[in-house]
Amino acid sequence: MSAPKPEERYTAKQAVFWWAPRELFAAGVRATLAKTFGDYADRRETLAALTPHAIPPSSDEPLRGLSETSIAPTPAIMIFSEIESSPGSVWEEAIDHPQSMGTSGQSARGAATDYWFDYVADLGDGFAATYSVAELLARDTLTVDDHTLPRGQLLLMGGDQVYPTPSDEEYRNRTVGPYTTASLGIESEPRLYAIPGNHDWYDGLTAFINQFCTEQRMAAWKTLQYRSYFSVELPHGWWLWGIDAAFEARIDRPQMEYFREASNRLREGDRVILCTAKPTWLSCTVANNDEEYRILRNFITETGADVALMVAGDTHAYVRYEEPGGTHKIVAGGGGAYFSGSAAFPDGLRLRETRSAPPIDHTKAAVFPSPADSRKLYWSALWRLPRALGFVAALGVFAVFLAYLLQFAVVRRAGGALNDVIADVGGDGIWQAFLQVAGSGLTFVPFLAVVALMFAGAYALANKGAGGGRMGGVPFGAVHTTAQVLTAMFVTAVAIVAAAGLDPSWLWFFLVAAILGSLLTTLVFTLYLIVASLLGRNHNELFIGIRWSGYKNFLRFRIDSAGDLHVYALGLRHVDKRELTWDEHGNPKVSGQASTPTLIDTITLSGTPHGT
Numbered sequence: 001m002s003a004p005k006p007e008e009r010y011t012a013k014q015a016v017f018w019w020a021p022r023e024l025f026a027a028g029v030r031a032t033l034a035k036t037f038g039d040y041a042d043r044r045e046t047l048a049a050l051t052p053h054a055i056p057p058s059s060d061e062p063l064r065g066l067s068e069t070s071i072a073p074t075p076a077i078m079i080f081s082e083i084e085s086s087p088g089s090v091w092e093e094a095i096d097h098p099q100s101m102g103t104s105g106q107s108a109r110g111a112a113t114d115y116w117f118d119y120v121a122d123l124g125d126g127f128a129a130t131y132s133v134a135e136l137l138a139r140d141t142l143t144v145d146d147h148t149l150p151r152g153q154l155l156l157m158g159g160d161q162v163y164p165t166p167s168d169e170e171y172r173n174r175t176v177g178p179y180t181t182a183s184l185g186i187e188s189e190p191r192l193y194a195i196p197g198n199h200d201w202y203d204g205l206t207a208f209i210n211q212f213c214t215e216q217r218m219a220a221w222k223t224l225q226y227r228s229y230f231s232v233e234l235p236h237g238w239w240l241w242g243i244d245a246a247f248e249a250r251i252d253r254p255q256m257e258y259f260r261e262a263s264n265r266l267r268e269g270d271r272v273i274l275c276t277a278k279p280t281w282l283s284c285t286v287a288n289n290d291e292e293y294r295i296l297r298n299f300i301t302e303t304g305a306d307v308a309l310m311v312a313g314d315t316h317a318y319v320r321y322e323e324p325g326g327t328h329k330i331v332a333g334g335g336g337a338y339f340s341g342s343a344a345f346p347d348g349l350r351l352r353e354t355r356s357a358p359p360i361d362h363t364k365a366a367v368f369p370s371p372a373d374s375r376k377l378y379w380s381a382l383w384r385l386p387r388a389l390g391f392v393a394a395l396g397v398f399a400v401f402l403a404y405l406l407q408f409a410v411v412r413r414a415g416g417a418l419n420d421v422i423a424d425v426g427g428d429g430i431w432q433a434f435l436q437v438a439g440s441g442l443t444f445v446p447f448l449a450v451v452a453l454m455f456a457g458a459y460a461l462a463n464k465g466a467g468g469g470r471m472g473g474v475p476f477g478a479v480h481t482t483a484q485v486l487t488a489m490f491v492t493a494v495a496i497v498a499a500a501g502l503d504p505s506w507l508w509f510f511l512v513a514a515i516l517g518s519l520l521t522t523l524v525f526t527l528y529l530i531v532a533s534l535l536g537r538n539h540n541e542l543f544i545g546i547r548w549s550g551y552k553n554f555l556r557f558r559i560d561s562a563g564d565l566h567v568y569a570l571g572l573r574h575v576d577k578r579e580l581t582w583d584e585h586g587n588p589k590v591s592g593q594a595s596t597p598t599l600i601d602t603i604t605l606s607g608t609p610h611g612t
C-alpha cells in the first residue's frame, strides 16, 4: 500500500521568482560552485565505486516484471517469473504469460497486453503547477479525445526535479509532498526512475541520491535505482535509457562502462528511448554549441544503440522534431516550472552525426503552445515582472546611483552645490535640465566608465542563451544601454525640476530619483526584454519575469501487444490557483480545479516484435 503517513506535512511553495535579487545572486553562486567542485569530486564516480557489482533487491521488496538493469556495470536482470508476484500488481495484470519470459535477459519481451509508462520533467517548483501535473499523472486513467490512457506502471522523471536548489527539505516541499498528496488514491506500486537536471546537481547530487537512489518511496512510486542513470528493459525489445551528463560536461567512465554493458544486452532489432536532462540537439543548433551534442552523439556511437526516440526537458515547453525515417526528438519540460516560451524553437534542426557526415535535416513536427499563443504573453511582462519588488528596488538603487553621478557632473561643471544647481536649473523646465544633465554626464569620465560597465552587462544579458556569433549581442546591448542612459538623464532632470522650491531640495531630488528611477528603469528593462524576445533573443529572461503557470505538459507511452510504441503528449493550457490546507487529522486538502489535459501530439513508432 502506498498511502503516505498523514503526519508527513510539508509546505506548499510559491514558484521561484528568478528575477528576485536573492535568487539571481544565489543562482550564480550555485552554478559556479557546483561546476567547480564537480570537477574535483564527481559524485557519480563515488556512487559507482560504492556499487561496483549488481545489487539485488532486498527480498521483502521484490522487483516485479521489468528487467532491471539500473544498477551496475554488470547489471542484475530480474526475472518476473522467478519472483512471487503479489496480488494486484500492475505488472501481473499487464503480462498474460509471465512464464514466457525466460532467463538471461529474456524477460519482458513478450507482453501480450499494453504496457504503459509516463514521463515528466522540470517539475518541483510552485505548488499549483507541480500539483496540477502530479494529480493527472496519478489518476487511474485520463481520457483525451477518443483515447483512454491508464496511468503508467513506471514514471520517469527527466531532470530538474526541484527548484531552485536541491535539499531534502526542498524535495519534500516542492516535489515529494505535492506528489504524495496527488497519489493518495494509488493502490498499486508503480516504479520511478529519475535522472538529474542541472538544478538537481547544484548540491553535487547529494539530495538527489538520498531521494532517488536509496530504494525509497517517492509518494506512491517506488524508486529502484542506485545511480543517477539507468537502463530499463521494457516489453518487445524497447529499452529506456536515462543518462546523466551532469552539466552536459561529460559522461563519467563508470557510466560509460555501464551503458556499454547495457548495450551488450541489446538484441538485434531492439530500440532505445534515450532520456537526457538537456536537449543538446536543440542547443547545438540554437546556441551553436556543438560540444554538448557531441557528447551525446559519441555516447550513441560508442554504445551502438538504435535510438528511436530522444526525450529531454530543460526547456519548459513542448516541441518535437522529426528526422525522416530516423529518430524523433522531443522536448517536454512542462512538469511544473515556469513556461519558458515556444516561439523560439527553430522550424528545423540541422544536425551532423559526425564531423564529416552531411547534416541531417529535422523538421518541427509539433509544438505546444503555438508560437502565437506564446507571444501573446510577452506584453504581460509589463505588469508581471515588476511584481519582483526586490528587483525593482535593486534597479531603484542603481537609478539613484546614476542620478548621483549625473548631478555630480552638473555640479562639477556649474560650480556650487546640488541645492544651487537645483535653484539655477530647476526653474528652466525639464528639457533644459535634461540638456544640462546630458551635456555634463557625457563629459564626466566616471559616468562614462559606469556606462561602459552597463554595456558589458547588457551585452552579456543579450547573449544569454542566444545563438550565432557573440557579436549578435552588440546591437541589443547598445540599444538597451542607450535607453537606460537616456532614462537616467531624464530621471535626473525631472528630479532637479521637481525639487526646485522644496526644502531641503537635495533630499527631494534623491526621493524623486529613487521613485521615478525604479519605475522607469524597470519599465525600460521590461520593454527591452519584450522587444528582444520579439526579435529572437532573451526569451527565457522574459519568461522568468512573466512566471506563467499554464502551458504544462507530460508524456504517456504505450507499448502495444504488437510491439509498437505510441507516444501521447498531454498539455495543460491552464493551471488553477491551488491551495493546500491540512485538516485536524493531518489530511491534506487542495482547493481549486484540476486542469483538463489535451492531446497536443501523438506518434507511433514501430518496434520489432520479439518473443511473442
Ligand SMILES: [Fe+2]
Pocket: 122, 160, 197, 314, 315, 333, 337
Ligand atoms: Fe528546468
